[in-house]
Amino acid sequence: MVRSDIIRGHLDAIILRLIYEKDQYGYEISKEISLRTNDRFQIKEATLYAVFQRLERRELIESYFGDISHGGKRRYYKITKLGKAYFKETVEEWQEIKEIINIFMEGM
Amino acid sequence: MxxxxxxxxxxxxxxxxxxxxxxxxxxxxxxxxxxxxxxxxxxxxxxxxxxxxxxxxxxxxxxxxxxxxNPKPFPLKNPKRFSLHLGFSLWGSGLITALFVFINLYYSPDVIWFVYPVFAVAWWPLAMFYRWLGKK
Structure with a gap:
């Protein structure tokens, strides 16, 4: 597994992206992250819920209760308009950062 | 489980x-x-x-x-909010004082009574001032 401190700074964006695609519940998101990265990056539940809490407080996502499973209602997360705008901005910012860092990381 | x-x-x-x-x-x-x-x-x-x-x-x-x-959605810790309250209280008490002074001097210039209500009103900005001081 890669050093996760660099990824940590981008967790908000990673999770926003997954919720942007479709409303999801917590475990679904952590499974999806492992699946898409081929287990090269796994998110810890504690980290995931800290991000949910932060995003919800900043009104970038909201939650609602969905279908019943495993003896309770699942809590789904949904991106808000603000969240979508924020994510798009983050993507543009990332393109910029990537180019800048690449200037120094490539060609050696 | x-x-x-x-x-x-x-x-x-x-x-x-x-x-x-x-x-x-x-x-x-x-x-x-x-x-x-x-x-x-x-x-x-x-x-x-x-x-x-x-x-x-x-x-x-x-x-x-x-x-x-962020335990509360609207924390009162923000000193800016309190300087706003203080400003409002100063303006409010100033206007009330001016009104009393005017009534006093216009209708009964021989008796100086406006200081009594002014003392009462002075508690408002004073209370706000000390809260603002405490929050700063």
């Missing part, structure tokens, strides 16, 4: 009770239980599955931090 519930409750012990906390705990318990049953489906025995899930949960400090930073 009892241990997952007990474990999560123990982790959340230090976080002050709130609706947010309850919701999150329920959510986490449910998701972890689902993970345990997935692991068991893959062939692990229950104890192994629960242990793995608990170990992989990670550090509760992350969540604590998020709860610590």
């Amino acid at each position: 009892r241990t997952i519930k007990a474990h999560v409750k123990e982790l959340f012990n230090d976080i002050p009770a709130s609706e947010q906390k309850e919701l999150m705990m329920q959510d986490i318990i449910q998701n972890l239980e689902e993970k345990v049953s997935d692991l068991m489906f893959d062939g692990k025995d229950e104890e192994d599955a629960i242990n793995k899930t608990i170990v992989e949960f990670g550090d509760i400090e992350d969540i604590k931090k998020e709860f610590g930073t």
